Amino acid sequence: MMLSPEQIIRINQKIRLRRVKYNDICAEMTDHIACKIEAELKNEIDFERLLHKTMMEVNPRKFQRNLLIQxxxxxxxxxxxxxxxxxxxxxxxxxxxxxxxxxxxxxxxxxxxxxxxxxxxxxxxxxxxxxxxxxxxxxxxxxxxxxxxxxxxxxxxxxxxxxxxxxxxxxxxxxxxxxxxxxxxxxxxxxxxxxxxxxxxxxxxxx
Incomplete structure (x- = not known):
């Protein structure tokens, strides 16, 4: 199920709250998390639960650190x-x-x-x-x-x-x-x- 623009914005906001400072990393992480959610999303109600689950799995600060090292x-x-x-x-x-x-x-x-x-x-x-x-x-x-x-x-x-x-x-x-x-x-x-x-x-x- 494809995410709506509002849901994409919601993902971006959650990432920003985790101290991801760089726009390019934030965009890459937003795309990464959105793809993972879309693969599992069945209906609108599941979105927040999947967002929370995916954020825990991805760990934005670690994701940012790895990209910066590379x-x-x-x-x-x-x-x-x-x-x-x-x-x-x-x-x-x-x-x-x-x-x-x-x-x-x-x-x-x-x-x-x-x-x-x-x-x-x-x-x-x-x-x-x-x-x-x-x-x-x-x-x-x-x-x-x-x-x-x-x-x-x-x-x-x-x-x-x-x-x-x-x-x-x-x-x-x-x-x-x-x-x-x-x-x-x-x-x-x-x-x-x-x-x-x-x-x-x-x-x-x-x-």
Whole structure:
């Protein structure tokens, strides 16, 4: 038996009461629960009983948590999968040479200052992306957009910690070479992170 629009709304309301925050997860869960109820529904009187039963079986908070875990794994896979995107790699290389030419002015005499300048510029660039996500999530509340932004933020943050001249000194490379390598890594992180963010915005726009 097919559910009425009013019954669909009722399912959605019950899900919202269980602290399911994201619109896309709420829509997916509403469809999932509606299908389970329709498979068993014989008459209008059974609806509330089946709704209560199905909500207990599905557990909306656990359902949301599982989808968020999967979304984060997909976001990480998509982020590093961009290594195979030729157009994005070309952009990263171009950015590396442009930024590297400025960093080169300071790297010979003041490598520490060059490292600080590089990381400061990089921090500002990815922090703007994080602010964009916070603003968008306030209005859109889409789990895939949020996880894409979160993965971008954490990879960018951890790269700042691991990519340091002193940590890379064991390679025996010169400060100039190490700074160029760091610039290449940061450039790829920025290009990959923003490419994924804009891809998610485009999907939301066409949905």
């Amino acid at each position: 979304a984060n794994l997909n976001a990480v896979k998509e982020f590093f999968g961009n290594i195979g995107d030729l157009r994005l790699v070309v952009k990263s290389i171009a950015m590396t040479f442009i930024i590297g030419s400025f960093i080169n002015l300071f790297s010979k005499n003041t490598p520490e200052f060059a490292e600080t300048a590089l990381k400061s510029a990089f921090s500002i660039a990815y922090f703007l992306g994080f602010i964009l996500i916070l603003w968008a999530n306030k209005y859109i509340r889409n789990s895939r957009l949020l996880t894409t932004g979160t993965v971008f933020f954490f990879i960018a943050t951890f790269s700042q910690f691991f990519l340091k001249l002193e940590r890379l000194a064991w390679t025996g490379a010169s400060n100039h070479q190490l700074l160029f390598f760091m610039t290449a890594c940061f450039s790829f992180i920025l290009c990959s992170g923003y490419a994924n963010l804009f891809r998610q915005f485009k999907k939301l726009k066409t949905a």
